[in-house]
Amino acid sequence: MKDKENNIYDDPRKIIASALVEAGDINEDVVYISCDSSLGASGDPFRKKYPERHFEFGIAEAAAMGQAAGLSISGKVPFITAYLPFITYRCFEQIRDDVCKTNLNVNILGNNCGFSVGPLGPTHVVLEDVAVMRAIPNLTIFAPADGPQYKAAILAAMDIETPVYIRVHRNKAPRLYGVDCRLIPGKADILKKGSDLTLISTSSMVVQTLLAAEILKERGIDAEVINMYCLKPVDDEIILNSAEKTKKVITIEEHTVIGGLGGAVAEVLAGTCSAKLAMIGIEDQFAVVGDYKQLIDYYGLTPEKLVPRIEELGKRL
Amino acid sequence: MAELSNEEIKVLIEKSYNSRTNILKMMKNGEGHIGGAFSALDIITVIYNHILKFNPEKPKWKDRDRFVLSAGHKVLALYAVLADADYFDEEILWTYNNFDTRVPMHPDEKVLPGIEFPTGSLGHGLAVACGISLSSRLDKRDFRVFTMLGDGECGEGSVWEAAMSAAHHRMDNLTAIVDRNGLQVNGTTETVMDSSILEEKFSSFGWEVRTIDGHDFNQIYEKLSTVPFVSGKPSCVIADTTKCKGLAFGENKFEFHHWHCPAEEINNAIELVQDQKEKEHSKIER
Numbered sequence A: 001m002k003d004k005e006n007n008i009y010d011d012p013r014k015i016i017a018s019a020l021v022e023a024g025d026i027n028e029d030v031v032y033i034s035c036d037s038s039l040g041a042s043g044d045p046f047r048k049k050y051p052e053r054h055f056e057f058g059i060a061e062a063a064a065m066g067q068a069a070g071l072s073i074s075g076k077v078p079f080i081t082a083y084l085p086f087i088t089y090r091c092f093e094q095i096r097d098d099v100c101k102t103n104l105n106v107n108i109l110g111n112n113c114g115f116s117v118g119p120l121g122p123t124h125v126v127l128e129d130v131a132v133m134r135a136i137p138n139l140t141i142f143a144p145a146d147g148p149q150y151k152a153a154i155l156a157a158m159d160i161e162t163p164v165y166i167r168v169h170r171n172k173a174p175r176l177y178g179v180d181c182r183l184i185p186g187k188a189d190i191l192k193k194g195s196d197l198t199l200i201s202t203s204s205m206v207v208q209t210l211l212a213a214e215i216l217k218e219r220g221i222d223a224e225v226i227n228m229y230c231l232k233p234v235d236d237e238i239i240l241n242s243a244e245k246t247k248k249v250i251t252i253e254e255h256t257v258i259g260g261l262g263g264a265v266a267e268v269l270a271g272t273c274s275a276k277l278a279m280i281g282i283e284d285q286f287a288v289v290g291d292y293k294q295l296i297d298y299y300g301l302t303p304e305k306l307v308p309r310i311e312e313l314g315k316r317l
Numbered sequence B: 001m002a003e004l005s006n007e008e009i010k011v012l013i014e015k016s017y018n019s020r021t022n023i024l025k026m027m028k029n030g031e032g033h034i035g036g037a038f039s040a041l042d043i044i045t046v047i048y049n050h051i052l053k054f055n056p057e058k059p060k061w062k063d064r065d066r067f068v069l070s071a072g073h074k075v076l077a078l079y080a081v082l083a084d085a086d087y088f089d090e091e092i093l094w095t096y097n098n099f100d101t102r103v104p105m106h107p108d109e110k111v112l113p114g115i116e117f118p119t120g121s122l123g124h125g126l127a128v129a130c131g132i133s134l135s136s137r138l139d140k141r142d143f144r145v146f147t148m149l150g151d152g153e154c155g156e157g158s159v160w161e162a163a164m165s166a167a168h169h170r171m172d173n174l175t176a177i178v179d180r181n182g183l184q185v186n187g188t189t190e191t192v193m194d195s196s197i198l199e200e201k202f203s204s205f206g207w208e209v210r211t212i213d214g215h216d217f218n219q220i221y222e223k224l225s226t227v228p229f230v231s232g233k234p235s236c237v238i239a240d241t242t243k244c245k246g247l248a249f250g251e252n253k254f255e256f257h258h259w260h261c262p263a264e265e266i267n268n269a270i271e272l273v274q275d276q277k278e279k280e281h282s283k284i285e286r
Helices: A012-026 A039-049 A061-073 A084-088 A092-101 A129-134 A147-159 A205-218 A236-246 A261-269 A292-298 A303-316 B006-029 B034-051 B072-084 B090-095 B125-139 B157-168 B198-204 B217-224 B263-285
Strands: A030-034 A054-056 A077-083 A107-111 A140-142 A164-168 A189-192 A197-201 A223-227 A230-232 A248-256 A276-282 B066-069 B145-150 B174-180 B208-213 B235-240
Touching: A012 A030, A012 A039, A012 A077, A012 A147, A012 A164, A030 A039, A030 A061, A039 A054, A039 A107, A061 A077, A061 A084, A061 A092, A061 B125, A061 B157, A077 A084, A077 A147, A084 A107, A084 A129, A084 A164, A092 B125, A107 A147, A129 A140, A129 A164, A129 A230, A129 A248, A129 A261, A140 A147, A147 A164, A189 A205, A197 A205, A197 A236, A197 A261, A197 A303, A205 A223, A205 A248, A205 A303, A223 A236, A230 A261, A236 A248, A236 A261, A248 A261, A248 A303, A261 A276, A276 A303, B006 B034, B006 B072, B006 B090, B006 B217, B006 B263, B034 B066, B034 B072, B034 B145, B034 B174, B034 B217, B066 B072, B066 B125, B072 B090, B125 B145, B125 B157, B125 B174, B157 B174, B174 B198, B198 B208, B198 B235, B208 B217, B217 B235
Parallel strands: A030 A054, A030 A077, A077 A107, A107 A164, A140 A164, A197 A223, A197 A248, A248 A276, B066 B145, B145 B174, B174 B235, B208 B235
Antiparallel strands: A140 A230, A189 A223
C-alpha cells in the first residue's frame, strides 16, 4: 500500500479522462465513443482535444457497439463507454458477435460497477457483469483497484489488439500502486504476503480486504492478499502457488458469488489443488437501495464485517 | 441516366443464374437459406460486376468499396458471386455444410477472402457499416460502403438505431439496400411484423430513399451507380424482390426461406433454374 499512508485518493473518472487523452496522444487511431453519458465523467477532455475522433451515438448502445466494431475493423481503436448495464447487457450480442468473435481492439468501459451508484437502484447497480462477460471468448477483463491501475488499464487496453472490458468504479480509491504501474493480462499482484490463508480480491474490494488483513494480523491471522486486477484470464499461477501454501482461499468481491471472481478462482482450483475455497460476495439477489457505505455494510463487505466472516470461514475451511 | 447495354444485361443474367445453379449444387450437401439468397442474387451480382471498386487479389485493399451483408443468412448468394469474382476457387463452394467449411451458413471473415464482416444475427450489419463509413472520414479515404438488409430484419430495433446514426452523422458514402421479398420465417412480413411502409420509415429517419424492382438489372444499376442521391445524406434503396426468384416451385413461398431440400429434387431444381435463365434471356432479346 505504497501511498495509502499519504492519503492520496484518486477519482477513477478523472484518471480515466486524462488517460484517454494520453492514449489519444500516443495513438492517432484511438477514438472515443459516448452514448449520452460519461462525457462529464471521463470523456470531455478527449472530446475537446480531439473533436473529430469523438463520436456521440446517443442512447442507442446496440448500434453504438456495432459502430465501434465497424470503426475497429477499419483500423481504429475505439474506447466506448456508458453506464455499465447499458454498455454490457443492452448490447451483449453486439459485444459477443461483432467485437469478440471478430477479436477486435474495442475497449469497453463499464462505468459505475458494483455499488458505485447504489441510490439509483438495481437497474443501475449490476452485480453480475463479471459472470456474464467472463463467458465470452477473446475478452480480457480488467478490474483496477486504484488510480494508477485505471490509467494502466486504459493504456494496456489500447495496446492489446483484442477486446478489453474495464470495470470502472465510481468511488475515489486510495492509491496502492506507483503511478507507472502496468496491467498485464493474466497477471495478478500479491499486495501482502501471508501464510495462514489467502484472500483474493478485486476492484474496490481490494482496499477493504487490505484493511481487513491488517486487523486480522493484529488478531493473529497472517493473511496473504492478492489483487486479481485481471478477471479474465486470471493468474492461475499466483492462485495455485498461494493456495498450495496456505491451503485456505477466500475470495472477496462486490459482485454476486455466482460466476464472478470466486467462480474464476474455483475453476482454477478445481481438480488441481487440495486447498479449500470460500466465497464472500453478494448472494443471488438484486441489490437493495442505499449509498455505497450503507450497501457494503449491509452486505458485510466493510473491513470490520469482513474480519469475523474471514475468521469464521478460516476455521471451517 | 446510367443504363446497361443488352449485352451487359445478358452477361448479368448468365452470371446470376449460374450462381443460382451453383447454390443448388452446394445444397446437394444439405439445407440452406435459398429463398433470401435467390431474392438478393440479382442485386449482389450487379454490385460486384458494376458498382464496387475492389481487387480480389488484394481483398484488404484499403481503398476498396465495402459490401457488408447484414442479412447474413443470404450468404449463399454472396459466396457464389465472390467465387465468380475470383476471390477464391469455386471448389470451395462444394465444401458447403462440410465440417469446418470455409463457406458456413453464415459468413466468417476470418476464413474466406471477400467477406467484410461476420453476420448472421440480424440487425447488426447496418451499424457495422456505419462504423466503417465513419472510418473513411477519419482516414480521408473516399471508399463507399454498401450494406444489404432483409425486410424482416427491419424488425430489429438496432437497425433503426443505426439508421438514426447514419443520418445524424451525415454518412453519405453509405448505402443500405433492403431486399424486400415480403416473406420471413413464419410467414409474410405483413402478418409476422408489419414493417411497412419502409420508404417512409427510412425517409423519416433522414435517408434519401429510392424504390426499385430488385430483379431489373437496369433499375438496380441505375440507382446504385448514382449514390449518394443527395449529398450529406445516407442512401436507401428498397428493392422489391421475389423470394426464391428463379426457382419456379419455390417462388414467393416462405417455406423456402430455409429449404431442407430432398437430394433427388436438386437436379430438377437446377433444370428449372436453367429454364428460367433462358426465359430471362429471351425477354431481353425481345
